[in-house]
Amino acid sequence: MIQPGDLIASLGSWLRGFLLSLGLAPGLVSVGLGLLPAILLPLIGLMMAIPLIWLERKWVARLQDRIGPNRVGPFGIFQVFADMVKIFTKEDLIPQGADKIIFSLAPVLAIAGVVGIWAVLPFAADVYGVNLDVGVLYVIAVGTFGTLAILLAGWSSNNKYALLGAYRAVAQLITYEVPMVLTLLVPVLLAGSMGLNDIVRAQDSGWFVLLAPLAAIIFMIAAQAEVGRAPFDLLEAESELVAGFNIEYSGMKFGFFYVAEFLHSFTFGALGAAFFLGGWLGPGSERFPILGVLYFLIKSLAVYFVFVWTRGTFPRVRIDQMINLSWKLLTPTALGLVALMAVAERATQGTPPLVHALVLLAANLFVLFFALLVMRSMSRAARERLASRQAGSGSGMVAVGGSRAPAGAASALRD
Amino acid sequence: MSLAQVLFLIVAAVGLLSGLMVVTVRNLLHAALWLIVALFSVAVLFAMLNAGFLAVVQVVVYIGAIAILIIFAIMLTRREALRAGAQENRLWPVAGVLCALVFLGLAWSASRLPGAQSGPAQLPGSDALVALGTALVSPDQYVVPFEVASVLLLAALIGSVVIAGDRLRSR
Numbered sequence: 001m002i003q004p005g006d007l008i009a010s011l012g013s014w015l016r017g018f019l020l021s022l023g024l025a026p027g028l029v030s031v032g033l034g035l036l037p038a039i040l041l042p043l044i045g046l047m048m049a050i051p052l053i054w055l056e057r058k059w060v061a062r063l064q065d066r067i068g069p070n071r072v073g074p075f076g077i078f079q080v081f082a083d084m085v086k087i088f089t090k091e092d093l094i095p096q097g098a099d100k101i102i103f104s105l106a107p108v109l110a111i112a113g114v115v116g117i118w119a120v121l122p123f124a125a126d127v128y129g130v131n132l133d134v135g136v137l138y139v140i141a142v143g144t145f146g147t148l149a150i151l152l153a154g155w156s157s158n159n160k161y162a163l164l165g166a167y168r169a170v171a172q173l174i175t176y177e178v179p180m181v182l183t184l185l186v187p188v189l190l191a192g193s194m195g196l197n198d199i200v201r202a203q204d205s206g207w208f209v210l211l212a213p214l215a216a217i218i219f220m221i222a223a224q225a226e227v228g229r230a231p232f233d234l235l236e237a238e239s240e241l242v243a244g245f246n247i248e249y250s251g252m253k254f255g256f257f258y259v260a261e262f263l264h265s266f267t268f269g270a271l272g273a274a275f276f277l278g279g280w281l282g283p284g285s286e287r288f289p290i291l292g293v294l295y296f297l298i299k300s301l302a303v304y305f306v307f308v309w310t311r312g313t314f315p316r317v318r319i320d321q322m323i324n325l326s327w328k329l330l331t332p333t334a335l336g337l338v339a340l341m342a343v344a345e346r347a348t349q350g351t352p353p354l355v356h357a358l359v360l361l362a363a364n365l366f367v368l369f370f371a372l373l374v375m376r377s378m379s380r381a382a383r384e385r386l387a388s389r390q391a392g393s394g395s396g397m398v399a400v401g402g403s404r405a406p407a408g409a410a411s412a413l414r415d
Numbered sequence: 416m417s418l419a420q421v422l423f424l425i426v427a428a429v430g431l432l433s434g435l436m437v438v439t440v441r442n443l444l445h446a447a448l449w450l451i452v453a454l455f456s457v458a459v460l461f462a463m464l465n466a467g468f469l470a471v472v473q474v475v476v477y478i479g480a481i482a483i484l485i486i487f488a489i490m491l492t493r494r495e496a497l498r499a500g501a502q503e504n505r506l507w508p509v510a511g512v513l514c515a516l517v518f519l520g521l522a523w524s525a526s527r528l529p530g531a532q533s534g535p536a537q538l539p540g541s542d543a544l545v546a547l548g549t550a551l552v553s554p555d556q557y558v559v560p561f562e563v564a565s566v567l568l569l570a571a572l573i574g575s576v577v578i579a580g581d582r583l584r585s586r
Contacts, residue, residue: 144479
């Protein structure tokens with residue numbers, strides 16, 4: 001009798017019995033069944049990139065009042081396949097003076113840094129690669145390979161624009177890793193575990209986005225910067241760097257970076273869904289894992305849509321503004337939030353869930369209010385300094401800086 | 416020989432060989448990359464010994480922070496990386512003998528440790544992580560070394576800010 005709850009497990013036991021009946025050694029069958037998800041998960045992940053690229057191009061086009069791809073197939077859904085054929089047939093160039101091995105290694109590392117995260121993503125109650133007890137740390141650790149890939153790509157290309165792009169990219173990635181790690185401490189704190197599936201399970205009584213909205217916001221901003229997309233796409237600022245770290249790449253090697261970027265954005269959407277939106281939790285998801293997968297996919301796409309929305313809406317910020325935003329606003333805010341959340345969580349232990357949730361929410365709002373207050377005073381000071389400097393130099397220009405608070409705060413802290 | 420032993424031998428061989436490559440390879444950036452391979456194989460060894468936390472921290476700290484810092488330094492001083500001097504001086508036999516002695520001493524004392532002859536300890540999953548966490552903050556265990564290390568790191572952090580800030584101001 002097959003229980004609906006453990007479809008994957010019963011599939012696995014059926015496959016094991018089938019392979020054993022073929023006369024294979026039991027040890028070999030175990031190794032093969034262990035390897036199967038390790039092969040399937042990256043494949044599913046990479047296949048996800050095909051609809052994602054089409055979806056994102058359509059979304060961004062609509063946000064910018066364009067139509068987007070609409071020539072190949074209905075609604076242009078076969079555009080990605082046409083692009084794939086084109087990219088496969090392109091010449092694979094390696095520039096003169098490039099470090100050939102590293103040049104070819106970098107795209108592989110870029111993909112590995114993204115697909116590695118899929119090993120710990122909890123798709124449903126019992127559908128996941130592995131429920132590592134250090135899952136959150138593992139996500140951070142795998143992410144460093146993406147950083148390494150960009151650094152190596154920029155260096156091995158023997159091109160100064162690529163190298164400049166790589167320097168910027170690594171400065172950005174290292175900078176935004178700090179608030180990212182700090183905010184990920186909040187779900188870990190609330191769940192009492194670092195395993196992703198345990199964190200999802202702990203949100204049964206309430207999604208963490210309701211308990212810690214500020215942590216979710218900081219996570220979103222840091223994730224957008226980690227992926228390196230607008231408004232934080234400094235690493236490939238066309239007007240300054242031609243194309244950034246991947247300028248010398250052509251054909252499938254460029255395709256690797258392209259796919260890695262799209263998949264990375266969606267993977268952060270999935271992580272956001274797991275950390276803050278309750279992952280696969282929903283009515284009936286324990287009994288029917290397929291429902292859990294559906295919920296997880298919908299929530300991931302919702303978070304992913306916010307990333308795409310941000311990308312399609314905001315203009316690019318300057319590099320100093322971007323670095324300042326992280327070090328001088330997001331990092332202190334995240335630090336304060338983690339400290340306050342730890343105290344609030346401990347203080348409300350044993351109280352009814354509603355009181356618990358309200359106290360945590362109040363702590364978040366307090367930190368948010370305080371951060372906004374500091375930001376406002378800093379941007380005001382920046383505007384005054386700018387105005388007095390311009391009045392002194394007699395240029396007669398109107399001070400335009402500081403109309404948006406983060407930009408103003410950033411320029412206030414510059415000197 | 417079991418599968419775990421074969422895997423251990425492969426990973427150990429990769430670690431040792433890449434360690435050798437770090438010191439023999441001419442290109443400084445390649446040396447840094449081989450260092451990453453060596454550090455990563457140590458992380459794999461940790462993971463195989465049921466120490467998942469140590470494995471992940473090894474990757475985060477050594478590959479994510481230190482190796483990237485080294486690569487950054489090499490890239491910013493690109494001319495130094497091309498210097499082609501001799502890779503050893505006339506004292507290398509002495510150094511070799513010293514290293515061999517240290518290795519023998521370490522191997523002997525490691526083989527005398529309790530549990531050196533048995534396989535990897537069977538740690539109970541996430542309970543080990545919880546035990547590590549509570550051990551670091553419980554007063555009858557490691558809270559004092561932990562706090563001393565924290566204060567030291569904080570002092571280093573403030574010191575680096577002061578040094579960098581001074582340079583900015585005098586410019």
